Amino acid sequence: MSSDKPGTAEKPVSGRIINCVPQLPYKVSRNDLYTPGENQDPGDEWKLTPISGNSALYSSLYLLRDSPDWEEHVVGWTGEIDPGNKFAYVAPPNQRGTQAANDNARYNSQESNEDPLYLSQEQKRVIAEKLQDKEDSNNKMTVHPVWLLRRDQLRWREYSDKIVWPALHYILNPPSDGQKENTWWYDYVKFNEAYALKVAQIYQPGDIIWVHDYYLMLLPQLLRMRFGDAIIAYFHHTPWPSSEYFRCLSKRKQLLDGILGSNRVCFQNDGFSRHFVSACKRLLDSTSTKKKSKGKGRDEWVISVYGGDVVVDSLPIGVNTEEILRKAFTEDIDEKVKVIKEAYANKKIIFGRDRLDTVRGVVQKLQAFEAFLAMYPEYRDKVVLIQVSRPTATDQGLKLEQQVNDLVNSINAQYGTLNSSPVHHYHVRIPEDAYHSLLRAADLCLITSARDGMNTTALEYVTVKSRSSIDGCYANPLVLSEFSGTSTVLKDALIVNPWDAVAVARTIKKALCLTAQERVSLEMKLWSKVPTIQDWNNSFLQRMVEIAKHESQDNKITPALNRPLLLQAYRAAKRRLFLFDYDGTLTPIVQDPAAAIPSARLFRILSKLAADPHNLIWIISGRDQQFLSKWLGSRMPQLGLSAEHGCFMKDVSSEEWVNLTTKYDMTWQEKVNEAMEQITVQTPGSFIEKKKVAVTWHYRRADPEQGEFLAGKLKASLEKFSKDLGLEVMEGKANLEVRPKFVNKGEIVKRLVWHPYGEKQLNEDEFKQDDTVPKSQLPDFVLCLGDDFTDEDMFNQLNDIESVWDKKFPDDKNEAGHYGIYPVTVGSASKKTVAKAHLTDPQQVLDTLGLLVGDVSLFQSPGTVELDDRGHVKDSESSVKSEQAGAAYNMKRSASLKDNA
Ligand SMILES: O=P(O)(O)OC[C@H]1O[C@H](O[C@H]2O[C@H](CO)[C@@H](O)[C@H](O)[C@H]2O)[C@H](O)[C@@H](O)[C@@H]1O
Numbered sequence: 040m041s042s043d044k045p046g047t048a049e050k051p052v053s054g055r056i057i058n059c060v061p062q063l064p065y066k067v068s069r070n071d072l073y074t075p076g077e078n079q080d081p082g083d084e085w086k087l088t089p090i091s092g093n094s095a096l097y098s099s100l101y102l103l104r105d106s107p108d109w110e111e112h113v114v115g116w117t118g119e120i121d122p123g124n125k126f127a128y129v130a131p132p133n134q135r136g137t138q139a140a141n142d143n144a145r146y147n148s149q150e151s152n153e154d155p156l157y158l159s160q161e162q163k164r165v166i167a168e169k170l171q172d173k174e175d176s177n178n179k180m181t182v183h184p185v186w187l188l189r190r191d192q193l194r195w196r197e198y199s200d201k202i203v204w205p206a207l208h209y210i211l212n213p214p215s216d217g218q219k220e221n222t223w224w225y226d227y228v229k230f231n232e233a234y235a236l237k238v239a240q241i242y243q244p245g246d247i248i249w250v251h252d253y254y255l256m257l258l259p260q261l262l263r264m265r266f267g268d269a270i271i272a273y274f275h276h277t278p279w280p281s282s283e284y285f286r287c288l289s290k291r292k293q294l295l296d297g298i299l300g301s302n303r304v305c306f307q308n309d310g311f312s313r314h315f316v317s318a319c320k321r322l323l324d325s326t327s328t329k330k331k332s333k334g335k336g337r338d339e340w341v342i343s344v345y346g347g348d349v350v351v352d353s354l355p356i357g358v359n360t361e362e363i364l365r366k367a368f369t370e371d372i373d374e375k376v377k378v379i380k381e382a383y384a385n386k387k388i389i390f391g392r393d394r395l396d397t398v399r400g401v402v403q404k405l406q407a408f409e410a411f412l413a414m415y416p417e418y419r420d421k422v423v424l425i426q427v428s429r430p431t432a433t434d435q436g437l438k439l440e441q442q443v444n445d446l447v448n449s450i451n452a453q454y455g456t457l458n459s460s461p462v463h464h465y466h467v468r469i470p471e472d473a474y475h476s477l478l479r480a481a482d483l484c485l486i487t488s489a490r491d492g493m494n495t496t497a498l499e500y501v502t503v504k505s506r507s508s509i510d511g512c513y514a515n516p517l518v519l520s521e522f523s524g525t526s527t528v529l530k531d532a533l534i535v536n537p538w539d540a541v542a543v544a545r546t547i548k549k550a551l552c553l554t555a556q557e558r559v560s561l562e563m564k565l566w567s568k569v570p571t572i573q574d575w576n577n578s579f580l581q582r583m584v585e586i587a588k589h590e591s592q593d594n595k596i597t598p599a600l601n602r603p604l605l606l607q608a609y610r611a612a613k614r615r616l617f618l619f620d621y622d623g624t625l626t627p628i629v630q631d632p633a634a635a636i637p638s639a640r641l642f643r644i645l646s647k648l649a650a651d652p653h654n655l656i657w658i659i660s661g662r663d664q665q666f667l668s669k670w671l672g673s674r675m676p677q678l679g680l681s682a683e684h685g686c687f688m689k690d691v692s693s694e695e696w697v698n699l700t701t702k703y704d705m706t707w708q709e710k711v712n713e714a715m716e717q718i719t720v721q722t723p724g725s726f727i728e729k730k731k732v733a734v735t736w737h738y739r740r741a742d743p744e745q746g747e748f749l750a751g752k753l754k755a756s757l758e759k760f761s762k763d764l765g766l767e768v769m770e771g772k773a774n775l776e777v778r779p780k781f782v783n784k785g786e787i788v789k790r791l792v793w794h795p796y797g798e799k800q801l802n803e804d805e806f807k808q809d810d811t812v813p814k815s816q817l818p819d820f821v822l823c824l825g826d827d828f829t830d831e832d833m834f835n836q837l838n839d840i841e842s843v844w845d846k847k848f849p850d851d852k853n854e855a856g857h858y859g860i861y862p863v864t865v866g867s868a869s870k871k872t873v874a875k876a877h878l879t880d881p882q883q884v885l886d887t888l889g890l891l892v893g894d895v896s897l898f899q900s901p902g903t904v905e906l907d908d909r910g911h912v913k914d915s916e917s918s919v920k921s922e923q924a925g926a927a928y929n930m931k932r933s934a935s936l937k938d939n940a
């Protein structure tokens with residue numbers, strides 16, 4: 040698509056889509072029959088087989104490939120590569136029986152069981168070439184494989200499958216010490232980082248980046264860190280649970296924050312979007328507005344996050360109806376349908392196909408069918424349930440399989456005869472032609488999922504039933520669980536609660552008794568609602584183009600702090616200055632101000648930071664001197680302190696506090712106190728915190744609505760005289776603070792940064808900026824963290840300093856091309872900020888500082904990390920070792936294969 044395509048002129052999109060899918064559509068396996076040799080095609084070493092599942096998503100990829108409007112790039116993990124069995128070492132004939140041969144055989148048989156997947160560059164090139172879609176003669180779809188070649192390939196799935204997936208499907212994991220989960224989390228972070236790296240290699244401005252599903256929740260934010268202007272969409276294919284479930288995840292904030300790097304987050308239906316919006320509100324304190332989307336009547340929200348807008352909406356995925364009809368109506372399938380019908384002559388066929396996991400409701404289905412046979416004995420030899428259950432490799436798989444088998448056996452034992460069984464259960468993956476034949480032959484399709492995003496079997500069934508061919512195989516009814524995402528699309532299906540077996544049984548009876556006219560009328564309604572994948576692609580992308588057009592420069596999301604890059608800059612710097620706010624930044628906000636004391640972890644990390652002679656640390660807080668001295672200064676005299684929003688300061692390793700407000704008349708305090716006391720009387724639970732200069736009115740413990748309302752009233756009354764008295768009234772966290780206007784945290788920052796690094800601060804009220812200090816004496820790394828409105832003064836000051844330095848010291852930038860200045864806001868997503876990056880909460884603050892002092896893993900939070908093809912940090916010790924081992928392994932292996940050829 041060209042940028043001058045109608046409607047795209049205002050904000051051109053490049054016409055390229057980068058589709059990020061959790062896995063490429065093919066399974067890669069090594070061909071055991073392959074032996075390298077001169078006449079061998081290296082491509083023969085590998086075979087590809089299409090993987091099952093995610094059919095709608097893959098169908099969307101192929102349709103985009105064929106669209107004249109878009110150039111498509113697909114980024115996806117290769118999935119687990121099957122290394123084949125050809126590793127057992129066979130000694131060359133002249134060595135057979137020798138000790139060396141036996142040792143080698145032992146070595147190689149271990150290798151064959153646990154192939155470390157050391158693929159050479161050439162092998163990767165060959166596989167990548169094969170993965171490039173064969174049907175794509177015009178090369179319109181370029182496949183970019185994400186390699187994560189490790190011995191234990193399942194590791195890349197653990198966090199998604201064992202932690203995220205259950206929570207998304209309302210399953211709570213049993214409590215654990217969290218150790219395994221942590222390791223899985225690091226792999227999940229790496230998995231997402233590997234994608235970000237791959238996308239960064241191909242990204243061009245104007246590309247639409249389309250991220251799919253819960254394996255890749257961190258990817259949008261990772262991309263936002265790299266490309267502030269990128270157009271990013273996240274589509275969530277599975278259900279999104281109530282925030283009550285989602286908040287059980289220990290990494291809940293990081294996951295939400297990861298998704299919110301997108302411009303648009305889209306779900307299968309409004310209910311899922313609503314849950315997501317509420318999770319963002321509760322966990323990240325974001326705000327949102329809601330409206331109806333144009334034309335479709337669906338809900339659309341705009342969430343405000345860190346200064347930017349994220350559209351949240353829904354668009355149910357569809358199926359490729361044309362292709363289904365083409366494939367399901369062939370002479371071959373006609374024959375197969377006839378055979379099925381003859382095999383079950385005089386019986387109504389009830390059909391179901393589900394993955395055998397706990398949420399697909401196979402157990403509920405069998406229980407309902409059992410109830411049906413019990414309640415309606417006249418149907419016992421007149422129906423058959425053909426249930427195809429696709430095996431899954433889950434932890435509960437075996438138990439579930441056993442439960443299903445027991446139920447099938449018990450139903451067949453009770454209601455079967457010598458000649459027939461009411462349930463035919465196939466625990467296999469059936470081929471596509473068999474599936475289409477069964478869809479066509481069915482008199483009823485029964486879907487009883489306890490949770491799913493979009494059940495494509497239901498859509499495919501309705502599609503097939505829209506065409507008449509053989510008598511009795513047209514317009515057959517669908518019984519559909521209300522817990523399936525599909526029920527919001529196919530509202531006219533016979534909707535059931537799968538937990539109510541009796542009600543489902545009654546609905547089966549009702550469905551089997553529908554007249555032909557009723558069935559046709561139902562089918563017509565359903566068929567008109569089946570979304571096609573073509574429409575889904577078009578609508579999705581059309582909306583993305585609109586969003587791209589309306590993106591404004593002053594509405595950009597402040598991205599998450601890129602901690603690995605921070606670490607790099609930290610390591611390279613020698614004159615580091617840390618400027619930390621206290622409440623809400625180094626400690627979480629609590630009800631009682633006196634209870635917000637530093638944690639042992641905070642002390643440990645601050646002590647480690649302070650122990651480095653290249654670090655200077657200042658705490659710049661609204662707290663008074665007494666609090667700061669008691670809890671911080673007395674324990675760590677090496678900290679610089681500033682109290683009451685810049686009114687006082689105490690230099691590093693000094694005990695003397697300097698009052699920066701001595702020249703100021705303090706009679707205003709009386710007037711402010713008076714106003715605050717009046718409001719305190721009216722507001723039970725509120726109180727005044729009197730400091731030396733500043734005065735704070737707290738209402739955290741008051742009724743929230745009353746507190747907010749009266750804070751507004753108090754602010755208005757204070758503002759009547761504050762200007763004349765040179766005061767500033769500041770809205771804090773459930774408080775209102777007043778202090779002289781000419782002091783603020785930004786002024787302290789100015790003093791600290793514009794000062795020869797490491798020299799004592801001057802004890803003067805008035806600060807005179809010394810412009811003669813050379814850059815080599817100014818800090819080369821400034822990390823400033825704050826959560827509040829008052830901290831914006833610090834960020835503003837740093838931004839100004841950066842602009843001045845840009846002009847004054849254009850040649851003194853660091854290796855990364857900047858001055859190492861990091862203004863970072865902490866907490867609530869709803870606030871507008873001038874900071875350059877954000878962290879979600881004080882815990883992430885400690886994780887970040889912990890990373891700098893070596894206490895925390897690089898993969899605790901996602902960021903820009905260069906990984907090699909095995910998921911090691913590039914050029915790290917493990918990466919180099921792994922590369923050497925790989926080279927040795929490949930030499931040995933090819934020698935062994937040649938010898939045995
Ligand atoms: O600049 P800071 O270090 O962030 O201090 C700002 C104010 O923090 C304190 O109040 C806030 O934190 C309390 C403890 O979590 C909480 O209970 C209260 O609702 C918050 O407003 C402190 O009491 C004030 O003096 C500081 O100015």
Ligand SMILES: [Mg+2]
Pocket residue numbers: 620621622623624825826827
């Ligand atoms: Mg604060």
